Amino acid sequence: MAKDPVRVLVTGAAGQIGYALVPMIARGVMLGPDQPVILHMLDIEPAADALNGVRMELVDAAFPLLRDVVATTDVTVACKGVNVAVMVGGFPRKEGMERKDVMSKNVSIYKAQASALEKQAAPDCKVLVVANPANTNALILKEFAPSIPEKNITCLTRLDHNRALGQLSERLKIHVSEVKNVIIWGNHSSTQYPDVNHATVTPANGEEKPVRSVVADDNWLNTEFITTVQQRGAAIIKARKLSSALSAASAACDHIRDWVLGTPKGTWVSMGVYSDGSYGVQPGVIYSYPVTCDKGQWSIVQGLKIDDFSRQKMDATAKELVEEKTLAYSCLN
Numbered sequence: 003m004a005k006d007p008v009r010v011l012v013t014g015a016a017g018q019i020g021y022a023l024v025p026m027i028a029r030g031v032m033l034g035p036d037q038p039v040i041l042h043m044l045d046i047e048p049a050a051d052a053l054n055g056v057r058m059e060l061v062d063a064a065f066p067l068l069r070d071v072v073a074t075t076d077v078t079v080a081c082k083g084v085n086v087a088v089m090v091g092g093f094p095r096k097e098g099m100e101r102k103d104v105m106s107k108n109v110s111i112y113k114a115q116a117s118a119l120e121k122q123a124a125p126d127c128k129v130l131v132v133a134n135p136a137n138t139n140a141l142i143l144k145e146f147a148p149s150i151p152e153k154n155i156t157c158l159t160r161l162d163h164n165r166a167l168g169q170l171s172e173r174l175k176i177h178v179s180e181v182k183n184v185i186i187w188g189n190h191s192s193t194q195y196p197d198v199n200h201a202t203v204t205p206a207n208g209e210e211k212p213v214r215s216v217v218a219d220d221n222w223l224n225t226e227f228i229t230t231v232q233q234r235g236a237a238i239i240k241a242r243k244l245s246s247a248l249s250a251a252s253a254a255c256d257h258i259r260d261w262v263l264g265t266p267k268g269t270w271v272s273m274g275v276y277s278d279g280s281y282g283v284q285p286g287v288i289y290s291y292p293v294t295c296d297k298g299q300w301s302i303v304q305g306l307k308i309d310d311f312s313r314q315k316m317d318a319t320a321k322e323l324v325e326e327k328t329l330a331y332s333c334l335n
């Protein structure tokens with residue numbers, strides 16, 4: 003018997019990420035090849051024509067899984083009954099801008115959209131915030147939508163996680179699927195800490211080994227690898243004059259797919275989630291942790307050994323998140 007369709011909201015759907023993301027969702031990349039979807043697309047009035055163009059292309063693409071499309075500039079209509087909300091709408095960083103520069107514009111959007119989601123979305127709606135500053139936008143959304151369970155509000159650090167896997171696979175000249183269990187700790191910003199201390203490499207038909215021993219270059223792992231992953235967003239902006247879009251859309255699909263359908267046994271992924279104090283991170287910020295997912299619920303991987311190098315980097319990114327939170331509230335006053 004065919005499954006009931008799932009309603010997926012994409013805000014900022016007329017933008018770059020939106021344009022890459024909606025066909026992926028309509029093809030089953032996010033929720034599976036047997037899961038029909040109804041796409042809800044929201045953008046603002048100046049982008050209404052472009053949004054209608056995207057809607058027309060979705061019709062023209064004749065996706066078998068796509069049951070309906072709602073394309074609107076009305077946030078109440080957009081959020082009605084949605085089961086998954088991917089919040090991409092906002093203003094992206096341009097070359098030369100720091101992420102803090104987009105803070106004031108974007109946190110006010112997330113405060114306003116929090117109440118629409120709270121009132122209109124399905125009670126079990128899973129929310130993924132992509133727009134920057136992603137962790138702090140997600141925190142504002144959580145704080146202004148108190149009836150949405152906090153476990154249902156997350157932000158995207160899967161792109162950073164995938165970038166770390168990509169760097170290791172390039173360095174080792176192996177396929178990316180042979181590397182797993184990197185961790186992105188903290189903020190989706192240049193203070194994030196990409197940690198390889200628990201990551202492993204498993205060659206086809208080979209034995210699983212720690213990434214550190216296979217790379218055999220601690221200096222590279224502790225310096226260039228980290229800064230390359232931290233600065234990758236800026237490098238893409240410099241090269242494209244636009245921020246990353248196809249990789250962000252793909253990572254958003256990975257994030258929701260693993261959350262809904264589960265992570266493979268023995269594998270964790272990185273997600274920005276509301277801190278419960280795990281690993282000495284203060285509660286009250288959305289911090290990226292290693293998580294496993296089962297039956298639609300994520301859990302933080304516990305008990306990993308943290309050395310002094312990691313501790314200092316995990317604390318630095320937590321400190322930035324606390325500062326961002328203060329700055330966000332000052333922008334809202």
Ligand SMILES: NC(=O)c1ccc[n+]([C@@H]2O[C@H](COP(=O)([O-])OP(=O)(O)OC[C@H]3O[C@@H](n4cnc5c(N)ncnc54)[C@H](O)[C@@H]3O)[C@@H](O)[C@H]2O)c1
Binds near residue numbers: 094133134
């Ligand atoms: N977390 C990540 O890994 C990650 C990666 C890449 C980009 N981003 C962020 O994602 C966001 C989107 O990037 P993009 O390149 O698609 O930008 P974009 O400018 O191409 O698209 C953003 C869209 O949002 C719309 N928008 C603005 N205000 C809105 C509102 N109040 N409601 C609904 N829609 C609204 C705009 O009209 C535009 O169509 C940016 O904030 C960017 O920095 C995050």
Ligand SMILES: O=C(O)C[C@H](O)C(=O)O
Binds near residue numbers: 094234246
């Ligand atoms: O860094 C940015 O502003 C863009 C985005 O968050 C990215 O990581 O590519």
